[in-house]
Amino acid sequence: MSALAAVAVVESPSSEPAAIAVDGLTTSIRIAGNWYDAVRDVSFTVSRRETLALVGESGCGKSLTALSVMGLLPAGVGRISSGRIVVDGVDMTAATEAGRQAMRGDRIGMIFQEPMTSLNPVLPVGFQIAEALIEHRGMNRRAAQKRALELMELVRIPAAGQRLDAYPHQFSGGMRQRVMIAIALACSPKVLIADEPTTALDVTIQAQVLALLADLQAREGLAVLLITHNLGVVASVADRVMVMYGGDVVESGPVKAFFRRPTHPYSEALLAAMPRVDRPSEALAPIPGQVPTLPDMPSGCRYQSRCPLRIEKCAERPPLNPLPGAPEHRVRCWVRAP
Amino acid sequence: MSAAAAVAAPPVAIAAPSAWKRATRSGGLAIGLVLVVAMALIALLAPWISPYDPDAQDVIMKLEPPSAEHWFGTDAFGRDVLSRVIWGSRVSLFVGTVATLAGVLIGTIIGIISGYYGGIVDKLITAATDVLLSFPQLIMGLILVAVLGPTLFNLILAITITAVPAFIRVARGSTLAMKERDFIDACRALGFGDLRIMFLHVMPNIMDEVVVMGSLWLAAAIRTESTLAFIGLGVPPPTATWGGIIREGFDNLLDAPWLSVFPSLAILAVMIALNLVGDGLRDATDPRTPQ
């Protein structure tokens, strides 16, 4: 299958509107009294049954993008400065807080990185799953608990019947992440945001949880926004990928095209830093330096301070240009995609 | 020696500028400090600023409400309450300060020794501290003064004894934390004696925590002193003490409430001032304090 064909498949799934449509999102955060753009002019869509992976080092704006979509930016510290976010047909940016709250947990579910701390230690897991059903579906406690049991079975928690009233500390990390998934999917949302869902887990458990997510996605027809720094995970589950650096999308495209031809110098560096079976481990090349903090972020191309290909023009912000012959594979670089 | 000094340099100084910034931003510390200094001045200058002799009786002028001549009124013996409150500050501040300083000194030394050496000594001291701390400070002080007899010295002794275990605990905890740091090992490697390490290197580094506790305990010590005086276990009359004046006022509560009110306000002012200072210092020295 050619790169072009792959693009055609993922970009036009059907006539139904995208489950997530983000257009020109800029999110700012406050540091020592000043506001800085931590996510700059980001646009993407995710359709049902599709997985978009958001990739980058920590501090690149991935999680802030996800929290913006959820409407969970910390008050007073983070805010959406411009752009529009439409989830499942509802404009989250125009909605009131009550409107966003009604969306969360009902039509958008989210799972977080730390299963050890993301569950409330003093409430039974069954109740934590049932809560969203009581809140959004107006179910009574008994009906919600019954559905919670079904959900625990759906995420394949063994002996679910006996563990409905158990507390998080009685579960392993992998089992807790299954509980998190059950919470996120309780109200059968169309959209799932997964922020580093497997990062904190053992490798074997990672594979199980990813398989479970893929299975559930197929069954429920979920649109998944997957945030990860693990390119191995991207390669195995994502349909499209979007690489972020310093709040900018620096490269985006279908997964196959991206891995065949990573084009932005940052993407190249990320791939070179990733261990692979087909390469000796000495070839691992860590990216020199680190992501500058927001106040120190260079204007223009934000990767210029670490980029080996830097030219004078990088002082200007490059546009996200399509590569010749691959219109869905876009790169923000004066050298690689002028 | 220069190498030793470099390795063993106490790491506290680094935090100083931002600590000061945090302290001044809170404002409470500044207000508290001004109040404390004002109180100390009043106590020191009592002979010159008090309008009357605090012990001079005047049978004609007894239980007079506040007036131009007697701002705080007069008591059952016709003594000027303002003068008695001013002189009473001397007893409260003196007993509180001496007892707290003694408690800090004894408690810190025992705590450092306990934390530094560890082992059976540490276990015994810790167990004794826990038992002493399980008893309410007030009741402990009350019993001690009752058993020893109410004199100025015994009062200071009793309050000191109630303060010691708290400072043992703080100093021991801080010393244990300091022991984990590299520079103590560096001192040992350089062949410094235990005493030198404990008192020249450990002590200065745990001092900010001790000072914060000290200002809060000074408030507690003054509170205990005035409480004991109120119960009748303070410095014996006719010496003016805040708790004693309140006690006398309490007997005339229905006819002359001002007798109790003014010394009460004086105690409140000192308590609030010292708590503001303590909290302000804690915020200033604790880098974890959220901004």
Next chain:
Amino acid sequence: MLRFIAKRLLLALPTLWAVLTLVFLLVRVVPGDPTIIVLGDQASPAAREQLRQRLGLDKPLLVQYGEFMVQIAQGDLGRSLVTNRPISADVAAVLPYTIELTLAALFIGSLIGVPLGVVAAQRRDGFVDWLARIVSLAGLSFPAFVSGILLLIAFAVELRWFPVISTVNTSDPLERLRALALPAINLGLIMVAYVTRVTRSGMLKALSEDYVRTARAKGLPSRLVVWRHALRNVLIPVVTVIGLYLGVLIGNAVLTEIVFNRPGLGKLIVSALNQRDYALLQGLMVVTALAIVFANILTDLTYGLVDPRVKTA
């Protein structure tokens, strides 16, 4: 749960033993001759010797210690030097009043302190936060007798809403409540201060926890996020603090009883002091020590209720 209680009781025994030993030593080892303190320095040697025998002070220290422990184990606190009544009977007569007062203060402290701390943390640096800081500063600063006298002057002497003397030997429950009100408010204010402080700082921490974010992501209204998810976790430190400060509370209950002229351990302590009733004083210290050890056990048992990790561990 029963095993947990049994284990906790067993663990309390060494503490109890140590505290009782401390009481024993306090009365005997301190410098000064207790017979002089009781009888005054004018007393004849014969009278002092007689008192020494009555107190058992003529026996060797270890024998005294053994007798002291055996007596307490039997629930015998000895007899008053002044009235010669069994001390345990005197204590039993007034203890309910002190317990009533302490429980009322705990109730007021939790009922006001917890919501105040929660709202203060939620609207940090807002009006309620400012109010909470003033209340906790005041509660931590005021000696109980000072706040008691000020309350008495304001609400009993000037406004006449409450009786000046808290007579309690009435069968009318409304009168009894009215008599309890001011002392309970006075003692409760201290508890409010402690509880507000701990709740506020605990909530500030809890609100930034991951599980709170999960609760928000579930679409729960902030009312549930705060009061159900965050507060449940904050109750653990709150219970700790209430347990820790029960000792402070008992000390202040004594003062409150004196100021409001209410029967209770406080008045008993003062009369023991005034009459130099050594035996009564020692008995009261034993009761206080028992109360504190008991309060600590109760605190630990409460953990089992608020923290599932304790119950199932």
